[in-house]
Amino acid sequence: MLLAKDQLAALLEQLSKGSARLYVPARVDATTRFALFEPGIKTAFHLVNTTLPPKDLLFPQTQKMYRYGFDEQGIPYIDPVHDDDEVIAFGLRPCDMASIDCMDAVFLTKGYEDEFYAPRRKRLLTVVIGCTAPAQTCFCDSMAGDASTAPTADIQLNETADGSAYAVLANTPKGEAALTDWSGFLSDAKAPELLHAECSLKVSMEGIKQKLDTMYEHPLWERIAKKCVTCGACTYVCPTCHCFDISQENRMKEGERFRSWDSCMFSSYTLMAGDHNPRADKMPRVRQRFLHKLCFFEDRYGRSLCVGCGRCVEKCPVALDITELIDEIGAL
Ligand code: SF4
Numbered sequence: 001m002l003l004a005k006d007q008l009a010a011l012l013e014q015l016s017k018g019s020a021r022l023y024v025p026a027r028v029d030a031t032t033r034f035a036l037f038e039p040g041i042k043t044a045f046h047l048v049n050t051t052l053p054p055k056d057l058l059f060p061q062t063q064k065m066y067r068y069g070f071d072e073q074g075i076p077y078i079d080p081v082h083d084d085d086e087v088i089a090f091g092l093r094p095c096d097m098a099s100i101d102c103m104d105a106v107f108l109t110k111g112y113e114d115e116f117y118a119p120r121r122k123r124l125l126t127v128v129i130g131c132t133a134p135a136q137t138c139f140c141d142s143m144a145g146d147a148s149t150a151p152t153a154d155i156q157l158n159e160t161a162d163g164s165a166y167a168v169l170a171n172t173p174k175g176e177a178a179l180t181d182w183s184g185f186l187s188d189a190k191a192p193e194l195l196h197a198e199c200s201l202k203v204s205m206e207g208i209k210q211k212l213d214t215m216y217e218h219p220l221w222e223r224i225a226k227k228c229v230t231c232g233a234c235t236y237v238c239p240t241c242h243c244f245d246i247s248q249e250n251r252m253k254e255g256e257r258f259r260s261w262d263s264c265m266f267s268s269y270t271l272m273a274g275d276h277n278p279r280a281d282k283m284p285r286v287r288q289r290f291l292h293k294l295c296f297f298e299d300r301y302g303r304s305l306c307v308g309c310g311r312c313v314e315k316c317p318v319a320l321d322i323t324e325l326i327d328e329i330g331a332l
C-alpha cells in the first residue's frame with residue numbers, strides 16, 4: 001500500500017480527531033520533540049531525529065504515581081492517578097523504536113512489570129518512518145539496528161525512490177487494525193523501489209563487550225572522566241536512559257508522590273542514607289554510564305543499551321563521544 005506524501009497532512013488531521021492522542025516530531029520553543037498534534041503545530045518530519053527523545057510518551061520526565069491524604073473523617077486514602085488515553089507516536093525513527101524495545105526489556109521483562117509503564121505501552125501505537133539521510137552522528141547500523149527498518153514497529157513507512165509517497169507496512173496485528181482508519185488515504189498500488197539508507201559513521205562492536213568485561217579498573221576511565229563536566233545532558237537526551245527518582249510533595253493533609261528522570265552522572269544519584277555514596281567521584285560515574293550502555297545491559301538483556309541515535313554525540317558540551325570511546329577500546 002502507498003500513502004502519497006501530499007496526503008500526509010490530511011491523514012494526520014483525521015487521526016488527530018480520533019480518540020487517540022496523536023504525537024508527532026515538532027519544533028517546540030527552542031527544541032524539537034514529540035508534541036501533541038494540534039492547530040498551529042510546527043511539525044518537523046524532515047528531522048533525522050528530535051533533540052529530545054520520544055521516551056517521555058512512555059516514561060514521562062515527571063509522572064504522578066498517586067495522591068494520598070486524610071479525608072474529612074480523618075481516614076487515610078490513596079488515589080492512584082489514571083491516564084487511560086490511547087496514544088499514536090507518528091514519525092518515530094528506527095533508532096527510536098529500538099530504544100522502546102530496550103525500555104520494554106527493562107520495564108516489562110525478567111519477572112517485573114512496571115505498573116506505570118505497562119499500561120502506557122499497551123495503549124501506544126508506534127508508526128516509524130525509515131530514515132533516508134542519516135545524520136553524521138547516526139550509527140544505528142553499527143548497533144544491531146537499521147536506518148530503514150524497524151521490525152517491532154506497529155506500522156512502518158518507507159519513502160519511495162521518486163520521493164512522492166511512502167510504502168506502508170503493518171508489522172503487528174495492532175498496526176493492521178489501525179490501518180483501517182487510514183484506508184481513505186492509501187492506494188493499493190504496488191510499492192515501487194524504496195529508499196534505503198546507511199549511516200556514514202561506523203563503529204565496530206566486535207569484541208568490545210568482552211574487552212569491557214576486563215576493564216573495570218582500566219586507567220582509560222580516569223582519563224576520559226577528566227573531560228566530563230557532569231551536566232547530565234547525555235542521559236537526558238538518550239532515548240534508552242531510564243533511571244528515575246521518587247519524590248513527594250505534601251500540602252496540609254494531602255500530598256502527591258511522583259517519579260522523575262534522574263541521571264547517573266549526578267553525584268546525588270547514588271547518595272544513600274547516612275551520607276554514604278559509592279560513586280561520589282566523577283570517574284566511577286562516567287565509567288558506570290559507559291559500562292551500563294555497552295556491557296552490563298547486555299549481561300542482563302542480551303543487547304546493547306546504545307541504539308546509535310547520536311544524540312549524546314551531538315549534545316555533549318565537551319565532545320565526550322561514545323563512538324570515539326568504542327574505537328579506542330577496540331584498538332586496545
Ligand atoms: S553530556 Fe558530556 S559533559 Fe555532560 S555529563 Fe554527559 S559526558 Fe559528561
Ligand code: SF4
Pocket residue numbers: 234237238239240241293305306307308309310311312313322
Ligand atoms: S548512548 Fe548516545 S548514541 Fe547511544 S542511544 Fe544513548 S544518546 Fe543515543
